[in-house]
Amino acid sequence: MSWLGKVIGGTIGLALGGPLGAVAGAAFGHAFVDKREDEYLRSIPGRKQPGLSSNEEAQLVFFTAAFSMLAKISKADGRISEAEIKVVERFMVNDLQLDEAARETAQNIFRNAVTSSQTFEDFARQFYSVFKYQTNIIELMMDVLLRVSSADGNISDIEERMMLSASRIFSFSRSEYERLKSRYVKKSDPYYAVLKCDKNASNEEIKKKYRSLVQEYHPDKIQAKGLPEEFVKFAADKFTEIQEAYEHIRKSRGF
Structure with missing residues (x-):
């Protein structure tokens, strides 16, 4: 994860911005430079700000959005269950194959998102603004959200409302949502x-x-x-x- 070292070191010269930027800034312990400010800094002779490539920025959005949205949906019914924690941990290790440093970073994002004033929908909209033309990534995000929301054997009413809200934001049809849901809630x-x-x-x-x-x-x-x-x-x-x-x-x- 080439972007992770840049972010942790505080050397990125562009902003993630928005709700995800607020959570990431708190998790990484430093503020993100506003893009307009970054352009100004780049114009100063002898002042260089190493930035993230477009691919690295996409990685940062995906990573931050995933654990921010998982945090909000885990907390939706008032408490984060052991079953939900285990599903999130399996996602880190088995699906994303994160090393120890990356897992710690993901946990920091998760913890900050739980208490953030930003909403699940705020995170979903920013994620969709970056990946709206990549339907496979959107489907996989829906998949892992469903995994966590159904971790205790069923999806609560509030979790269902959040999932349907994500479906609308992602332009994910109700029929596609029901098919995906059926993998975890057996119908x-x-x-x-x-x-x-x-x-x-x-x-x-x-x-x-x-x-x-x-x-x-x-x-x-x-x-x-x-x-x-x-x-x-x-x-x-x-x-x-x-x-x-x-x-x-x-x-x-x-x-």
């Missing part, structure tokens, strides 16, 4: 939910959806986009999951 076959299909879909519809998803989440395509490095492993797991779901359905249907 339908989770294999069909992975392929975004209903059980009454035709074989051809399933094949078409499978081909589309495989193309979208293929590791080579993900890496070519220069997406956040934490996301590459996450997307690779999704790619494997899509293949496994398709094979299960194909074998069960006999095509």
